[in-house]
Amino acid sequence: MPKVAVIMGSKSDWEYMKEAVELLKQFGVEVEARVVSAHRTPEFMMEFAKTASEKGIEVIIAGAGGAAHLPGMTASLTHLPVIGVPIPSKNLNGLDSLLSIVQMPYGVPVATVAIGGAKNAALLALRILGLKYPDIAEKVKKFMEDVKNEVLNTKLD
Numbered sequence: 001m002p003k004v005a006v007i008m009g010s011k012s013d014w015e016y017m018k019e020a021v022e023l024l025k026q027f028g029v030e031v032e033a034r035v036v037s038a039h040r041t042p043e044f045m046m047e048f049a050k051t052a053s054e055k056g057i058e059v060i061i062a063g064a065g066g067a068a069h070l071p072g073m074t075a076s077l078t079h080l081p082v083i084g085v086p087i088p089s090k091n092l093n094g095l096d097s098l099l100s101i102v103q104m105p106y107g108v109p110v111a112t113v114a115i116g117g118a119k120n121a122a123l124l125a126l127r128i129l130g131l132k133y134p135d136i137a138e139k140v141k142k143f144m145e146d147v148k149n150e151v152l153n154t155k156l157d
């Protein structure tokens with residue numbers, strides 16, 4: 001069974017990140033969801049990122065707000081693909097989170113989605129998994145078809 005880690009800097013990010021978890025589970029993916037903070041639990045973050053691959057995790061989705069260092073630091077400690085989710089922050093509406101995650105230096109890529117874009121992070125993870133798991137690729141294609149039909153069938157009064 002494919003496995004994805006969904007990590008976040010604080011429990012306060014869960015209201016956004018749970019959308020990614022729900023979507024991944026709908027596609028039959030095993031999810032390890034937990035709070036990991038580069039700032040508040042640096043040693044644990046290191047251990048988590050370094051051992052993720054050997055635990056069978058294939059993609060990491062990392063959400064963080066404000067000075068959002070978690071996705072980048074995680075990407076620096078593992079060869080696995082890391083998808084960053086900028087969490088809307090109180091004072092700057094997530095612009096701080098977005099810039100902290102997206103402006104990575106050469107050599108340490110983080111695939112960054114929109115502010116609050118946890119569902120797209122899940123969909124991107126599913127596309128990556130689809131390279132290895134044909135059943136996931138088929139489900140992604142079906143999902144795309146459903147999205148397309150929803151738009152085509154939209155009726156306006």
Ligand SMILES: Nc1c(C(=O)O)ncn1[C@@H]1O[C@H](COP(=O)(O)O)[C@@H](O)[C@H]1O
Nearest residue numbers: 009010012037038039064065068069070
């Ligand atoms: N950006 C980070 C990191 C990190 O990057 O390691 N750890 C926590 N945080 C963020 O701090 C914000 C406020 O956290 P609290 O609500 O716990 O005060 C959250 O959005 C979290 O992601």
